[in-house]
Amino acid sequence: MGSLTEDNLRALAGARSYERGLGYLDAVSGVEVGDGRITATVHGTERYEAELTLEGPGGLAGMCDCPYGLEGNFCKHLVALGLTALAQRESLPRQRKAARERAQDLDGWLSALSKDELLALLREQIGEDRQLRRRLELRAASVRGDLATVRARIRDLLDIGPFAQYGYVEYADARAYADQAKQAVSAIAGLTGSGRAVEAITLAREAMRLLAEAVESVDDSDGRLGQIGAGLADAHLDACRAARPDPEELASWLVGHALGDIDDGLTGIDPLDYEDVLGKEGMAVLRESAVEAWRRNRTGWAEKYLMERLAKAGGDVDAVIAVQAADLAPNGHTHLVIARELDTARRSDEALSWAERGLRETRDLAAVDTALVDDLCERYARTDRLSDALTVRRDHFGARRSLRAYQQLRAAARAADCWPAERERALDLLRADAERRKAGWYDGPVLVDALLDDKDVDAAWQAATRTGAHDRQWLTLADQARAGRPADALAVYLRLAEPLAEQTGNSVYDQLVDILLSIRDCHRRLGTPDEFTAYVTALRTAQKRKRNLMRRMDEHGL
Structure with a gap:
């Protein structure tokens, strides 16, 4: 019984499920206390059966047949059952003893x-x-x-x-x-x-x-x-x-089952599990049937998967590569898969060749599998081909001008000891993008993010002022610039706080309180605390009905 506590229920369920469980206390019925288990029905969207194990190997545990519980989670229904049991904790030892006695009596009666x-x-x-x-x-x-x-x-x-x-x-x-x-x-x-x-x-x-x-x-x-x-x-x-x-009949059935669209993976049958039943004769038929089916449909997922499984089980790397090479993805992903297979077989030169070929044959470098780019650059770095790695990163950034591509270009250029010149070329591209897409940028120009990532706050502020920025970027700019330019940061915080004050919801309140703390810090730096007091007083008067917001502000002395 010691493991059944409110703290343990909260730890197992997490704050969200625990809070939601509080609303289900009236939905618990039919509580039955066994020797080491407590079961009940909890009425939610449907009627669910919940069971708490009090003294399992890991302490308190629970099972519920609701969708969330079936995924292995400690759900709100289990929280409700646990809290209901705790409400009658004084009688639980007596109920558990009675359950043991009933079980012993029943067993004794049946045995007699x-x-x-x-x-x-x-x-x-x-x-x-x-x-x-x-x-x-x-x-x-x-x-x-x-x-x-x-x-x-x-x-x-x-x-x-x-x-x-x-x-x-x-x-x-x-x-x-x-x-x-x-x-x-x-x-x-x-x-x-x-x-x-x-x-x-x-x-x-x-x-x-x-x-x-x-x-x-x-x-x-x-x-x-x-x-x-x-x-x-x-x-x-x-x-x-x-x-x-008969091994031949079984092999034919297994291939047909694996390639058929009726089962659709429902049974999860793996033909290789039958190797001891098929024997050499049946396995030969299995491979022949699989090869024949693959040749008829080289791009079929099921055919490819079966061929790969058989080839890998037989240690035939070349067969695995042949299957993959018959249906190369246009973004280079398949080339990467082949390169890794060759790495496993310790054929590193061939692996490098396939990785390079993948980048070469990619139709759109902006859509290339970034894992292939990373893999190829790592191969170049391991062999001190830093200029080749830089070229790949430069080309990729030129096609896909994202913050991540910028960061990777910076790392490669620093390794090659040429970042200042490379940076200017990259920023020129981002400046052109910012000017060209000023009116319709969804998440703000990458230029601002890149400059912020470089810790060049002044340049980032100037870029945001000139080309515009997303609120997310302005908030980051204000946070990073607050110490040096509190008045500018204060203007940003006040603008961002205004729409939040009109919204509801705990997550919104958390954001608003964070911004209010930043506003307070700006006023302290500017020597205008009285202005902040007046601002907060007016905000409290306007938002006094939002009890959760008021509570959060109280907790932070606002």
């Missing part, structure tokens, strides 16, 4: 029942619980090898009809459908376990096809059908290992 009594109890539950009856019927059919019954039941399990309105399973019903569909995996595994692996292979493939068809009509936002697809893949592999089917 005879076989006939247990069967009678089970039959009673079967009569009352239709889903339990169907699950057990399916298991029984699997064990006795009743293929017709199992096939029909699997079709029923994967049928979206009972859950679909207007032919589509909405999110609210997707979980129930997935829980039902999951039984198909157990049935197929049961066939393998009862010595009928050949039939299990057939039904696994049928189930994959049915699931792939169903997923198109299900809101699978939580990815449950993907988990079922992976389960079917595992059941198929286990069945193949048990039955040892």
Whole structure:
């Protein structure tokens, strides 16, 4: 119980989820305290099941079947459950003890029942619980090898009809459908376990096809059908290992499955997982089929991926390169992939050649994969070809005049000991850009950012005054120039504060308070604190209804 504290809940959830959890305290119902767990239903957008583990290996933990919780996060529903449990902390030890005693009593009672009594109890539950009856019927059919019954039941399990309105399973019903569909995996595994692996292979493939068809009509936002697809893949592999089917037929099916568009990655089957089943004969057929399919469609993603997997598994770097080279991206990305493959094979000269070729063959240097530019410059730097690296950076900056390209040009020019002259050429380009795009620049001229990055604040201020600048840039300019030119900075801060004062929202209030602190500093430097006091007093009077803003201002002595 010691791990269940408000501080731990806040640490696990984060400030945002913790605050949101406070609004769900009235939505918690059906709290059930077990020995080491607390469960409840929390009503949010849907009805969610939340569970807190009090004494896990890492201390307090939780699970919730809401979308955020299924991603592994400690959600607002868990916070609400934890706070609800803390509200009754005095009675929790007694409830946990009672839960232990109930579990022991139940186990003791069941252990004392005879076989006939247990069967009678089970039959009673079967009569009352239709889903339990169907699950057990399916298991029984699997064990006795009743293929017709199992096939029909699997079709029923994967049928979206009972859950679909207007032919589509909405999110609210997707979980129930997935829980039902999951039984198909157990049935197929049961066939393998009862010595009928050949039939299990057939039904696994049928189930994959049915699931792939169903997923198109299900809101699978939580990815449950993907988990079922992976389960079917595992059941198929286990069945193949048990039955040892014809390797040529299996290889052909695997290639067809990998290249087909029906499954679309739902099962995640990797043909190489079947290497022990296929043997040399089957692997040879697998490779031949993959090569044939790739030759028919050299630009197909699935064909390329399968060929690469097989080539890499066989250590055939040249085959990997051949696959990549058959479909080169116009921005040089594929050339970079090939260069890295050659690096792995310790063929550095060829890797450099491919990287250079990638830059040479790029249709638009402004759209080149910047990772290729970085890679090539790093190769030149490692071999002291600094002038070549500078040329690449200069050309790239000329085509793509961004702050990042400017920074990279500066680093290369400094390494080559020629930055002053290079800087002037680069700034001339940026000045021309600033003049040409003065009216429609979205985020302010790069010239201002470049000068700020060079710590040339005076030149940046002059450029911003002449060509205009974005508010983001003016704020940075004011921050950097405040010590030397407080009056100019004050004018900027006052202008930026005005529209913020008309807006609402905590993030806006944080920005406004930061600017107010800067305004106060400017007045102190100018020796006009009374003017600041008058300004803040007027602001408080006008904005007094914004309680969160007033609280933030109080915290900072404003």
